Amino acid sequence: MTMLGYARADGRKGVRNYLVVAYLVECAHHVARAIATPFEADGVQLIGFPGCYPNAYAQRMMEALCTHPNVGGVLVVSLGCEQFNRPRLLEVIEASGRPCSLVGIQKTGGTRSTIAAGRAWVEDALAALRRQPRVPMGLAELVIGSECGGSDATSGLTANPAIGIASDLLVDAGGSAIFEELGELFGCEQHMAARARSPGLAEEIKLAMARATRHYAALDQSSFGGGNITGGLSTIEEKSIGAYAKSGTRPIAGLLRPGIQPPAPGLYLMDMVPDQPTKWGFANINDNATIVEMIACGAQVILFSTGRGSVVGSAIAPVIKIAANPEMYRRMAEDMDVDAGRILEQRASLPEVGAEIFQLIQAVAGGAPTKSEALGHQEFILGYKSFAPLGPSCLPV
Amino acid sequence: MSRLIRLAPEDNVAVAASTSAPAEQLLLDGLTLTSRSAIPFAHKIALVAIPADAVVIKYGVPIGRASGPIAAGEHVHVHNIRSDYVNNQVDFYDAPATAAGGEP
Numbered sequence A: 001m002t003m004l005g006y007a008r009a010d011g012r013k014g015v016r017n018y019l020v021v022a023y024l025v026e027c028a029h030h031v032a033r034a035i036a037t038p039f040e041a042d043g044v045q046l047i048g049f050p051g052c053y054p055n056a057y058a059q060r061m062m063e064a065l066c067t068h069p070n071v072g073g074v075l076v077v078s079l080g081c082e083q084f085n086r087p088r089l090l091e092v093i094e095a096s097g098r099p100c101s102l103v104g105i106q107k108t109g110g111t112r113s114t115i116a117a118g119r120a121w122v123e124d125a126l127a128a129l130r131r132q133p134r135v136p137m138g139l140a141e142l143v144i145g146s147e148c149g150g151s152d153a154t155s156g157l158t159a160n161p162a163i164g165i166a167s168d169l170l171v172d173a174g175g176s177a178i179f180e181e182l183g184e185l186f187g188c189e190q191h192m193a194a195r196a197r198s199p200g201l202a203e204e205i206k207l208a209m210a211r212a213t214r215h216y217a218a219l220d221q222s223s224f225g226g227g228n229i230t231g232g233l234s235t236i237e238e239k240s241i242g243a244y245a246k247s248g249t250r251p252i253a254g255l256l257r258p259g260i261q262p263p264a265p266g267l268y269l270m271d272m273v274p275d276q277p278t279k280w281g282f283a284n285i286n287d288n289a290t291i292v293e294m295i296a297c298g299a300q301v302i303l304f305s306t307g308r309g310s311v312v313g314s315a316i317a318p319v320i321k322i323a324a325n326p327e328m329y330r331r332m333a334e335d336m337d338v339d340a341g342r343i344l345e346q347r348a349s350l351p352e353v354g355a356e357i358f359q360l361i362q363a364v365a366g367g368a369p370t371k372s373e374a375l376g377h378q379e380f381i382l383g384y385k386s387f388a389p390l391g392p393s394c395l396p397v
Numbered sequence B: 001m002s003r004l005i006r007l008a009p010e011d012n013v014a015v016a017a018s019t020s021a022p023a024e025q026l027l028l029d030g031l032t033l034t035s036r037s038a039i040p041f042a043h044k045i046a047l048v049a050i051p052a053d054a055v056v057i058k059y060g061v062p063i064g065r066a067s068g069p070i071a072a073g074e075h076v077h078v079h080n081i082r083s084d085y086v087n088n089q090v091d092f093y094d095a096p097a098t099a100a101g102g103e104p
Helices: A026-042 A056-066 A086-095 A111-130 A159-172 A189-194 A199-218 A236-247 A287-296 A326-335 A350-365
Strands: A003-007 A018-023 A044-048 A071-078 A100-104 A135-137 A143-148 A176-180 A252-256 A266-270 A301-306 A319-323 B002-005 B013-016 B025-028 B031-034 B044-046 B055-058 B061-066
Touching: A003 A350, A018 A026, A018 A056, A018 A111, A026 A044, A026 A071, A026 A111, A056 A071, A056 A086, A056 A287, A071 A086, A071 A111, A086 A100, A100 A111, A143 A159, A143 A236, A143 A287, A159 A176, A159 A236, A159 A266, A159 A301, A159 A319, A159 A350, A176 A236, A176 A287, A189 A199, A189 A236, A199 A252, A236 B061, A266 A287, A287 A301, A301 A350, A319 A326, A319 A350, B013 B055
Parallel strands: A018 A044, A018 A071, A071 A100, A143 A176, A143 A301, A176 A266, A252 A266, A301 A319, B002 B025
Antiparallel strands: A003 A135, B002 B013, B013 B044, B025 B031, B055 B061
């Protein structure tokens, strides 16, 4: 299967060529949405940061997302008095060679005039993006992120291990895969450490998991409850071992933080738990919060397993939804890309579904829309976090 | 007869491949086990008696601890096991025997 992508100045390739409208504070959200909405079918998407106070994590995330390989151009929408570092963001986008502009609501003269100015820029930029040619792209140029949401007891039996097989196939082909959610890996610490590329990385993984345990205990919360319980999961450990199956079996090459790209191919664990002391709320307020973090690490395609039946997609990267529960698939087929529940009903084997996911990754990377894309899903969320720098053993040299 | 799935040889619980009624004969690897309560689809059933505070093993690894004695054939869920990490399951627990296809 030949995949075609969009070549970017940093050497990466995009599987989409979206134009992103990015607001820098909630006060600019309405204007940004009004600019983007008429162009939704043309691949214009809305992202943004709601906070007014500056935050290093949010700055890094917005810089990484605005220069993501799936993004071809950026319109930044500013109110004018927010504290986001606008010059720095614009500098980073311009240095990436993408068409980029800023509209300021206070400077332009209010809501209507800013919407008009923004739409005029978007029309011109879209014409330029349409002329951009696609070039051949190999599996080694792909980064996928895997996520599970609306999990039930079938997730760890069918969809997650099938994603693990697809992850192994991609890593063996020279590509990269990211798995995440330390709060859904409780009980897997020793096994992950044993898969680490180096003893130093094994220590970093154990430290990250110890920090995650303290974080969730401090909040008296874990990534568990509601439909998980109705669906047969009894503890966070049980949910975790099922979620861990998404990582497949290959060695762990490194530990990432949101917005940090893998420096070499392989399998990576993304640590999304903020550092102590806890300054800003929950590590993962919902599935889209961690999806956007893996996208900021460079993931061009997301694999999303669900047992209860999540319908979400994402801005910037197509989301492939893998249904774990056969009964749910029959009820919600319009939202699901893969029926992994066939495994439970003995209508398909785990390796068959793993291979199907691997083929679908390539088809989607080649331009085929996922169900959530076709339905217009473009969920996006970004909040406050605080991270210390990565330790020296976290990334391969 | 409903089918059970044991994920690893050392597991002391099995997974129900379909919803079963109380006192139903369930098939596991050619052997039969009688359920003591309704077991919803994809939920767990105790294969042996599990004493209070003993670990519950699924996928060959601990997934929590018995909060009281569990008899063989009993539904194993948040009413009789707890997490060794963050035990927030009780806050969200609604109905003990809701099928996996139910709400929410």
